[in-house]
Amino acid sequence: MEGRTIWWEEGGVGLIDQTLLPGRYEHVVCTTVRRLVVAIQRLEVRGAPALGVAGAYGIALACSMALQESPDTFHQSVQQDAAALRSARPTAVNLAWGVDQVLAAVMEEDNPAAAAHLALRLAEALADEDEAICRLIGSHGAGIIPDGATVLTHCNAGALACSAWGTALGVIRSAVADGKDVSVISCETRPLLQGSRLTAWELARDAIPVTTIIDSQAAYLMQKGEVDLIIVGADRICRDGLFNKIGTYMHAVTARYHQIPFYVAAPKSTFDPSRSVLDVIVEERERDEVAAFCGVRTVPDDVPVRNYAFDATPFDLVSGIITEEGIITRPYEHPWLVP
Numbered sequence: 049m050e051g052r053t054i055w056w057e058e059g060g061v062g063l064i065d066q067t068l069l070p071g072r073y074e075h076v077v078c079t080t081v082r083r084l085v086v087a088i089q090r091l092e093v094r095g096a097p098a099l100g101v102a103g104a105y106g107i108a109l110a111c112s113m114a115l116q117e118s119p120d121t122f123h124q125s126v127q128q129d130a131a132a133l134r135s136a137r138p139t140a141v142n143l144a145w146g147v148d149q150v151l152a153a154v155m156e157e158d159n160p161a162a163a164a165h166l167a168l169r170l171a172e173a174l175a176d177e178d179e180a181i182c183r184l185i186g187s188h189g190a191g192i193i194p195d196g197a198t199v200l201t202h203c204n205a206g207a208l209a210c211s212a213w214g215t216a217l218g219v220i221r222s223a224v225a226d227g228k229d230v231s232v233i234s235c236e237t238r239p240l241l242q243g244s245r246l247t248a249w250e251l252a253r254d255a256i257p258v259t260t261i262i263d264s265q266a267a268y269l270m271q272k273g274e275v276d277l278i279i280v281g282a283d284r285i286c287r288d289g290l291f292n293k294i295g296t297y298m299h300a301v302t303a304r305y306h307q308i309p310f311y312v313a314a315p316k317s318t319f320d321p322s323r324s325v326l327d328v329i330v331e332e333r334e335r336d337e338v339a340a341f342c343g344v345r346t347v348p349d350d351v352p353v354r355n356y357a358f359d360a361t362p363f364d365l366v367s368g369i370i371t372e373e374g375i376i377t378r379p380y381e382h383p384w385l386v387p
């Protein structure tokens with residue numbers, strides 16, 4: 049579907065294969081839940097809101113597949129597929145949220161064909177709502193970006209991380225649409241390079257000035273006074289802090305030292321007041337993402353590697369959380385975060 053990161057098409061769930069960007073723009077169609085799970089685990093589709101939409105479409109796909117089996121096993125099959133989808137990646141709360149939004153309705157519908165139709169209708173609505181929410185986040189956040197500002201961002205919280213438009217990049221797009229002159233510094237975001245491969249690609253296509261740097265250069269540019277503010281996305285906002293791509297905490301601490309505003313842009317579906325950051329499983333990914341680069345070994349085989357995909361940033365380092373209902377500046381007191 050033109051302009052969307054993930055969509056339904058005859059036979060399954062279509063999605064842009066983000067592992068091929070920026071060199072190749074291709075899409076895949078996942079005709080089984082298993083293949084969609086692999087796409088999520090390989091980050092062919094990634095980003096918290098996009099994972100929520102993937103979870104929702106995944107239930108529609110599970111229903112479509114279960115219709116080909118006995119009606120007696122329909123709900124059991126869908127529940128098994130739901131469990132596989134939920135566990136594909138543990139940290140972003142949106143994946144489980146998207147699965148649960150649609151699964152709950154499916155389990156209430158006894159007629160399998162009606163349940164399958166309902167699942168697809170709900171998933172489509174969730175995808176449409178995600179784009180609308182991103183545009184609201186953008187409009188609420190655009191005011192924090194001064195005309196002529198240089199904004200640093202980390203990883204990719206753009207259209208590719210959502211249905212469309214983006215969260216952190218959505219705020220930047222809205223500021224540009226308001227007529228402001230905005231330049232962006234995108235941190236490459238080792239090891240999977242979402243910042244160089246995806247954010248730089250998105251912004252270059254939109255003709256928004258963007259410069260890519262290695263992650264360890266960010267502090268130096270902040271020290272030199274070349275960063276006016278920072279905006280990043282989020283994967284799970286707990287009652288005492290938030291998870292985002294590994295390296296976010298490093299930027300937040302440096303921003304505080306240099307008194308640079310640090311904002312997070314995220315929809316309500318990313319909020320999880322039931323948990324402290326201490327309760328969350330932080331995804332650790334495979335060794336070779338760090339120990340090799342373009343197929344060349346960069347770490348001796350007998351040397352261990354740590355590869356956390358996310359880190360936790362405490363609220364006291366965050367200037368505000370930009371949401372579809374406005375900017376939260378006192379998160380500890382906000383109703384969305386009171387368990």
Ligand SMILES: CSC[C@H]1O[C@H](OP(=O)(O)O)[C@H](O)[C@@H]1O
Pocket residue numbers: 091094095096097202203204205206209210215216242280281282283292293294357
């Ligand atoms: C708009 S939320 C995007 C969020 O998701 C990314 O993680 P991943 O690429 O591993 O899915 C990153 O944390 C972004 O900030």
